[in-house]
Every structure is written in structure tokens, then in C-alpha cells.
Amino acid sequence: MDYIQKGTKEFKKTNLALFAAGFITFANLYSTQAVLPEFSKEFHISPAVASLSLSFATLALAISLVIFGSLSEAWGRKRLMTISIVSASVLTLAIAFSPSFEFLLALRVIQGIAFAGLPAIAMAYLGEEVEPKSLGVAMGLYISGNSVGGLAGRIIMGTMTDLFSWKVGMIFLGLLSIAISIYFVASLPTSKHFEPRKLQVKALAKSLLDHLRDPAMLCLFGIGFTLMAGFVSLYNYISFKLIDPPYSLSTTIVGWIFIIYLVGTFSSTWFGSLADRFGRQKVLISGIIIMFAGSLITLDVHLTLKIIGITIFTFGFFGTHSIASGWVSHRANHDKAQASSLYLFFYYVGSSIGGTAGGIFWSNFGWAGVVSLIAFFLLVAMLLSRFLHRFLVYE
Numbered sequence: 001m002d003y004i005q006k007g008t009k010e011f012k013k014t015n016l017a018l019f020a021a022g023f024i025t026f027a028n029l030y031s032t033q034a035v036l037p038e039f040s041k042e043f044h045i046s047p048a049v050a051s052l053s054l055s056f057a058t059l060a061l062a063i064s065l066v067i068f069g070s071l072s073e074a075w076g077r078k079r080l081m082t083i084s085i086v087s088a089s090v091l092t093l094a095i096a097f098s099p100s101f102e103f104l105l106a107l108r109v110i111q112g113i114a115f116a117g118l119p120a121i122a123m124a125y126l127g128e129e130v131e132p133k134s135l136g137v138a139m140g141l142y143i144s145g146n147s148v149g150g151l152a153g154r155i156i157m158g159t160m161t162d163l164f165s166w167k168v169g170m171i172f173l174g175l176l177s178i179a180i181s182i183y184f185v186a187s188l189p190t191s192k193h194f195e196p197r198k199l200q201v202k203a204l205a206k207s208l209l210d211h212l213r214d215p216a217m218l219c220l221f222g223i224g225f226t227l228m229a230g231f232v233s234l235y236n237y238i239s240f241k242l243i244d245p246p247y248s249l250s251t252t253i254v255g256w257i258f259i260i261y262l263v264g265t266f267s268s269t270w271f272g273s274l275a276d277r278f279g280r281q282k283v284l285i286s287g288i289i290i291m292f293a294g295s296l297i298t299l300d301v302h303l304t305l306k307i308i309g310i311t312i313f314t315f316g317f318f319g320t321h322s323i324a325s326g327w328v329s330h331r332a333n334h335d336k337a338q339a340s341s342l343y344l345f346f347y348y349v350g351s352s353i354g355g356t357a358g359g360i361f362w363s364n365f366g367w368a369g370v371v372s373l374i375a376f377f378l379l380v381a382m383l384l385s386r387f388l389h390r391f392l393v394y395e
Helices: 009-029 033-043 052-075 077-095 101-115 119-129 132-163 166-187 201-213 215-243 251-278 280-297 303-331 336-390
Strands: none
Touching (some): 009 052, 009 119, 052 101, 077 101, 077 119, 077 166, 119 132, 119 303, 132 303, 201 336, 251 303, 280 303
């Protein structure tokens, strides 16, 4: 069959389109993270409550992923991805006019549902359309779009908040996202290998349970949960740490620190290539160790060392996420969108739980408490990675 191969014009076109879609999805999803301290001040709420603007969106996303992944088996990939990114972009504009924090949270929940139409389906699309030998690189390029989007969303919001307000930042981000959505619709090739099926709830439920009965899949789902829980814990509360003495950084400078996300653009693609050459488990475990080392370095009071630690941590995270998510798509021999959606369900539930739990540890134990929580999550991820050898035969 005619699969998309690395080095072809169609490969470049496909990856640019999905890079753009991942960019705006994660720019909008994490748009509130850089301004959590502003929410605390403006709405007179605690850091943990402010973090709900992210946790509620990721939780709604997680729950909806399973539904959208199943719907795409019947309705098609590109159609649902298009609806997802366009509606999410429009909702960002609406959030800018929120009269209260409660109203903002309600819109973020709706937006979280809208976000669900892209991530799991995008990975399934790649798994179906790209030849297996090129899948690691293709998945890495898509994940890199996520990292650049997360970076851009934070920088835009941080800078606009200092120059104008967080509401102006939301308006700008929403308009930019609508423009990029139009590019996505015009550029992404139509699926060649997708075969639509009638929406049969019983059959979809059975295939969902089949994925959950696979112990290797459960390990991968757990790894996604713990990696993301640790990652969001760090990035949610590093802003609170850096705007406090002895650093006393501005919102703009803190927002630009998220340029560290660019290392994820490299590591996600590079780790994918390494996994294709040396095996997924070895590279996955190495990435977790890198994350752990980076988190420990952030304990140092010196700002330069703290930023170096965040950089190392981020490098390891995007690499390991690229391996784990690509592994799920490779492992699934049926209903790939469902398998990917289940992985992302656990991934974003980890974001919601880790993000809020991190606020509790921050309020009670300071930055050392947040790092301790991250270390716990990474220890569990390491154990799950070691268990994988019992269920798989490695290449």
C-alpha cells in the first residue's frame, strides 16, 4: 500500500500541517499556565485554585479523548481534527471576556472538550498513513509542534500581560489560532488508509477493553500519567517561585523562560530516531533518568543552575513522551485512535492531578516539596518502564 515515506513532499506537507495543529492546540491549552500568579491576584484565589484553570481543561480533555477517539473510527480523522482546532480557537477569544473566575473555568471545561478532537486522532492518523520505518521521526515532529505551541502560548501570555493584560493576550492568541487552523485544513492530505465503520457502541467498548487488558499498554498508560504529572507540577509552580524573592522576576521574563521548551523540539525528534536504532525501552529509561537529574538541579538557589535544571528536565520529558506515545501507536494492532486516546486520557489525568497536587505541596512545603512530588512520579514511571520487558519482545 502507498504509505507516506520520509523524504517525500507528502511527508513534509503532512508533518507541517500536524505540527501547526499541535502548535495551536497546546498554545491554547497551556495559555493560562504563565498567568496563574495574575489569576491569584485578580480573582483573590490561592495558587492551587488558580491552577484549576489548567487542571479543569486537561481533565475535560482527558475524558473527552476516549469519546473522540472512538467517534473518529466512524466519522473520519481530518473532519474531527478540523472541528477541534477551530472551535478551541474561537473559545480562546471568548475566555478573554470572562466576567469571573467561575465563568472562565466553565469556558475552559468546554474548551478542554474541544481540544480532544486533535491529539489522539493525530497520532492515529500518523500511525495509519506513515510507513513504520518513518513513524518515529514523524511522531517526534508532531510532538515537537506540541512543545513549540506550549512555549508560544506561555510567551505570548506572559509578554501581553506585562504590556497590556492577560485578556489582550487571549484575544491575540485566539486570532492567531484561527489563522493557523485555516492553514491546517488546506494542507493536511486526506486519509488513504482509513476505513470508516458504523458507530457501534458495543464493538467500540469491546475494543476499548481489549486495550485495557493488555498489560504492556497499561504500563505505557501509567508512564504517560506519571511523566505528565511531574512535568505539570514543575511548570505550574516555577512561575510562583521565580516571581518571589530572591528572584523577583517580571511576568514577561518568566514567560520567556519557557523558551526552554525549544529543547523539546529537538529531543522529541532525536529520541524517536534513537528508539528506531537502539530500542524503545533503553531510550525511555534514559529519558526518565535525565528528567530526575534535571528536577534535582532546580533545588539550587542560583538562578542560572535552576534554569539549567529546568532545561534538562524538559529535554528528558519531551523525549520520553515521544517514545511512549509512539510505542502505543505501534503496539495497537486495531483501533489505533482508541489506543492513542487511552494513553492521552491517562496522560492528561496525570496533568490534572499532578498540577493540583503540586499546588498543595507548594503551599505547604515550598519548592522542595514540589520536587519531592516530581521525584515520586518519576520513580513510578521508572518501575513501569522496567516491567515492560515482561510483556514485550524488543527489536
